Amino acid sequence: xxxxxxxxxxxxxxxxxxxxxxxxxxxxxxxxxxxxxxxxxxxxxxxxxxxxxxxxxxxxxxxxxxxxxxxxxxxxxxxxxxxxxxxxxxxxxxxxxxxxxxxxxxxxxxxxxxxxxxxxxxxxxxxxxxxxxxxxxxxxxxxxxxxxxxxx
Amino acid sequence: xxxxxxxxxxxxxxxxxxxxxxxxxxxxxxxxxxxxxxxxxxxxxxxxxxxxxxxxxxxxxxxxxxxxxxxxxxxxxxxxxxxxxxxxxxxxxxxxxxxxxxxxxxxxxxxxxxxxxxxxxxxxxxxxxxxxxxxxxxxxxxxxxxxxxxxxxxxxxxxxxxxxxxxxxxxxxxxxxxxxxxxxxxxxxxxxxxxxxxxxxxxxxxxxxxxxxxxxxxxxxxxxxxxxxxxxxxxxxxxxxxxxxxxxxxxxxxxxxxxxxxxxxxxxxxxxxxxxxxxxxxxxxxxxxxxxxxxxxxxxxxxxxxxxxxxxxxxxxxxxxxxxxxxxxxxxxxxxxxxxxxxxxxxxxxxxxxxxxxxxxxxxxxxxxxxxxxxxxxxxxxxxxxxxxxxxxxxxxxxxxxxxxxxxxxxxxxxxxxxxxxxxxxxxxxxxxxxxxxxxxxxxxxxxxxxxxxxxxxxxxxxxxxxxxxxxxxxxxxxxxxxxxxxxxxxxxxxxxxxx
Numbered sequence: 001x002x003x004x005x006x007x008x009x010x011x012x013x014x015x016x017x018x019x020x021x022x023x024x025x026x027x028x029x030x031x032x033x034x035x036x037x038x039x040x041x042x043x044x045x046x047x048x049x050x051x052x053x054x055x056x057x058x059x060x061x062x063x064x065x066x067x068x069x070x071x072x073x074x075x076x077x078x079x080x081x082x083x084x085x086x087x088x089x090x091x092x093x094x095x096x097x098x099x100x101x102x103x104x105x106x107x108x109x110x111x112x113x114x115x116x117x118x119x120x121x122x123x124x125x126x127x128x129x130x131x132x133x134x135x136x137x138x139x140x141x142x143x144x145x146x147x148x149x150x151x152x
Numbered sequence: 153x154x155x156x157x158x159x160x161x162x163x164x165x166x167x168x169x170x171x172x173x174x175x176x177x178x179x180x181x182x183x184x185x186x187x188x189x190x191x192x193x194x195x196x197x198x199x200x201x202x203x204x205x206x207x208x209x210x211x212x213x214x215x216x217x218x219x220x221x222x223x224x225x226x227x228x229x230x231x232x233x234x235x236x237x238x239x240x241x242x243x244x245x246x247x248x249x250x251x252x253x254x255x256x257x258x259x260x261x262x263x264x265x266x267x268x269x270x271x272x273x274x275x276x277x278x279x280x281x282x283x284x285x286x287x288x289x290x291x292x293x294x295x296x297x298x299x300x301x302x303x304x305x306x307x308x309x310x311x312x313x314x315x316x317x318x319x320x321x322x323x324x325x326x327x328x329x330x331x332x333x334x335x336x337x338x339x340x341x342x343x344x345x346x347x348x349x350x351x352x353x354x355x356x357x358x359x360x361x362x363x364x365x366x367x368x369x370x371x372x373x374x375x376x377x378x379x380x381x382x383x384x385x386x387x388x389x390x391x392x393x394x395x396x397x398x399x400x401x402x403x404x405x406x407x408x409x410x411x412x413x414x415x416x417x418x419x420x421x422x423x424x425x426x427x428x429x430x431x432x433x434x435x436x437x438x439x440x441x442x443x444x445x446x447x448x449x450x451x452x453x454x455x456x457x458x459x460x461x462x463x464x465x466x467x468x469x470x471x472x473x474x475x476x477x478x479x480x481x482x483x484x485x486x487x488x489x490x491x492x493x494x495x496x497x498x499x500x501x502x503x504x505x506x507x508x509x510x511x512x513x514x515x516x517x518x519x520x521x522x523x524x525x526x527x528x529x530x531x532x533x534x535x536x537x538x539x540x541x542x543x544x545x546x547x548x549x550x551x552x553x554x555x556x557x558x559x560x561x562x563x564x565x566x567x568x569x570x571x572x573x574x575x576x577x578x579x580x581x582x583x584x585x586x587x588x589x590x591x592x593x594x595x596x597x598x599x600x601x602x603x604x605x606x607x608x609x610x611x612x613x614x615x616x617x618x619x620x621x622x623x624x625x626x627x628x629x630x631x632x633x634x635x636x637x638x639x640x641x642x643x644x645x646x647x648x649x650x651x652x
Contacts, residue, residue, distance in 0.1 A: 012196065012211050040211070041315055044258060044300060092262050092281055099282055104293050125196035 004053040004109075005030075005144060007038040008046075008060040014126045015119035015133045019059040022115075022140045034148060047097040047106075056109045057144055061133075062116035070132035072140055075114040113147060115140055170575055170597070178585035183576035185601065187429045187568065197558045202231050202529060202549045205558070206320045209545065216563070216607060217316050218251035218307060219538035220545075222393065225320025227545040230413065230532025231553070232322040232525035239518035240324035245393040246337070246510040247310040247319070248536065252392055252503035253344055254303035255539035256455075256496050259605050260351065261296045264493040267599055268359050272368075273592025288354065299347045302340040306507075309333055324522030334517050341508035345469070348504040352473055352497050359494075360480065369490040370481065373581030374600060376574055377402040377444045377487045379434055379451035381566065382458035383537045384409075389466040390458050390502060392537040398461045399434065402446050404485040406461075408436070412535035415544055419561065420449075422569075431569040432561055442573050450573065453541030453566040454604055455495035460485035467509070470502035489574050492603040529553040538563040540605045564606045574600040 007023030010016040020038045027036045039049060050056050062073065077095060092100070101108045117140060120130045128134070175181040193212060197205060206224040210217030222244060229236060236244075266279045269287050278286075285293035304314040310329060311317025319326045329337075359365045368374065384398045385391040397415070399408040408418055421430040422439040433439045433449035440448040451457075465471040477494050478484050486495075510516055529552075534545045541563030548557040564571075578600035582593050 010211055012208065013190070039315075040217075044262070044297070045304065045315060047297075048301060048304065096280055096282060100285070100293060100297075103282070103285065103290060104297060106297075123190050125190065125192040 001033060001054045002052070003034045003055045003057065003148065004050065005034060005036045005057045005148075006049065006059070008040070008042075008058060009038075010040055010122075011038075012125055012127055014121045014124045015117075015129045016061050016122040017127070018061050018117050018119060018129055018133050018137065018140075021129065021137055022059045022144065025137065025141050026144060029145075030148065043092045043094070043097050044100075046094065047101050050098075050109055050112075051101065051106050053109045055111045056113070057147060058112065058114045059140060059144065060114065060116055061119040061122060063119060063122070067118035069118050069120045069130070070136040071118040072136055072143060073114075073116045073118070074143070075116055077112045077114070079114070115143055115147075170601070172579050172583065172597070174583070178583075178587075180576070180580040180583050183572070183579045183597075184426060185568075185572045185575050186427060187564070187606075193560075194558050197555050200555050202228055202547055202553045202555050203322055205545075205547065205555065207316070207318055209560070210316050212560075216251075216255065216538045216540065216543075218248065218255075218311075219536055219543050219563070221311070221317050221320055222248050222251075223534045223536045223538075223543045223545040225322070226394075226534030226536065227532045227547050228320075228322035228534070230534060231529045231547055231549055232532075233527040233529075234323040234523050234525040236324040237518070237520045237523055239328065239515050240521040240523075241394070242510055242513060242516045243310060243325050243329065243521060244320065246507060246516060247307055247317070248393045249503045249507040249510065250303040250306035250310075252539055253348075253500060253507065254300055254307070255605075256500040256503065257296060257300050257303070257347075257351075259539070260493065260496060260500070263602055263605070264496070265358075267595070267602075268362075268365060268493075272596050272599060273590065276591060276595070279595070288358075292354075295347060295350070299344055302344060306337050306340060309337075321522065323525050326522075328519045328521045329517055331517050334511060338508065338511040341504065341511045344504040345501075345508055348497070348501040349469065351500060355494060355497055366480075369488050369494075371581075373578050374489045374574070374603075375487050376452075376489055376570065376577065377446075378570055379407070379437070379449070380457035380460040380485060381451050381453050381542055382461040383535065383542065384462050385466060387466070388463040390462040390464075390499070391466070392499075392503070394536075397535065397542065399451065400461045400485060402444075402485070402487070404460065408434075412544070413533045415533060415535070415546075415561075419544075421561075427568075429565060429568055432566050433569065442569060442576070444573065450569045451566070452570045453537075453563060454492060454539075455499050456486060456489075456492045457541065458537060459495045459498060465498065465502045467502050467505035469505055470498055473498040473501050489600060489603045492605070496605070540564055540607055541566050562607070564604070567604050567606065571601050571604055571606060574604075 005023060005026060007019035009019040011020045023036050023038050077098060098108055117133060117136050119133050170185050172183045173181045197208060206221050206228060209220040209224045261284065262281045265284045269284045270279045307317060308314035311319045379399055379401055381397060381399045383391050383395040385395045396409050396411060398406060401407050410418055418435055419432050420435040421432050423430050434451055437449035459474060465474045477498055481488060481491055529549045531548045536543055543563050544561040546559040547555060549555055575597060578597045582596055583589055
């Protein structure tokens, strides 16, 4: 099963870099079937990256109204299916991009797992995460590893 | 006073929102657009080698990193007083035309088309790119993705990466392209020209053939008389990569033409207590508040502005499209904000034709793509036209080339005052006492700012990574009487599955 482990975010925007940080720890730990990558893309450009994989594991930061910083959620694309409306100032969202890909007959992954880390600061430039987010990184790494173990 | 909030980001603290204040009668008293600002960028850059900025500055925006990469690279040329060889300039422009194609295609099909193909007040679950392809055909969707991908592939080959490219160096480019690559680009560019023709035809069939839409475009609520700014080449034709900055007044008369390095003589910035982001204005006209007309220093940038400041387009099919736009909309300049969409497609035509021209230029494969800098670095300005308007990068360094000061005026910043005014005017025209404030009506308010293709702190990629829209209507006491939510329950909808 061809799997993509994809860290999303902005490497120089504080906690928004957490997805990058997680995949950097994971690089080189898996066999050939697992591709580990980092990206700052979204929408249709993100779709380009996902096409052709059987399974995709996304790692990204998240902010929810009552979330506790450092918490990790395992989500799937269904959790974002309610945002199929045109809402971005410049691109479509993940659910819309996937649906578009599906309708156009592209090889959309059968499964997309999302690990989201509740974060604190995504508006200050800097190359490190806030302490609670920093502490969550090993936990997310373990979760991704066991997710991959389970499918083997 | 009643308050309506259109909140584009519900889960990210401090993100952009539109707030509309009603008076006691239910008419619009005022409207504000608030754009957040990311903090600490200048500090982040200080003390770093200036040649790293072309790789750092694209990270401030997830939407037009290619534009930042190019403006930044040009600024480093200026800092080191170095003139890149002709092949490097052509290669940069080729890359940049591909970037324009990519961005304009995405905006038109994903963001502009839903309002026109489905209609401004169509069901919001349908009013998106999926609804568009349902209506115009699945094969069109395929063509959209194909040509977006072509543009990305060209950028990736030249830039090392499609989005956060690493090709620009002071004095040139990191590597030349091969004849094989050039030939491949040429095929893609040919196809891009055909796709641009198709897109203009689609605009004809869907928008121009519908009298209601033409009336909407030309209607008073979406009209704003302002100054315009944009880059022009030596013949005063539109250019995205290089040239002088030209400014025309609301009658279309040139009032300034200057070199990028002199921008501070022409542009000043006004601040408001309610906004993090500043409001650039024309220094020689002065800030007169959020008002239209010749007395006010408010100017606009981006596709329509670029067409308004230019004497025409440098390629034949784009010139044809340019002439058609102005003859249909009543001559130059056009002040209709929704005409930004049309101008964007005229530019797509130009970007595709120019891309093809550059791909056929034999010099573009010349291996000499770098002039090694020898002068002592100090200060420089680099300007390009980002898809959403004029982008200024201004750096100062010490004699070793370490950054001391960074000043950026980003495209959306230039349009900031104009966007606020367009939103207010649309809101005042649409929301009237006693009239039901429907979702469609509020979408029509948003159309006034969507036309600018604005980019609001999109450097953050935090989930959901997009900007869901929420509209809250308050009564006179500030209680929520109705919630119109385009993103539907996203906040409680998050299912927390695993927290070990």
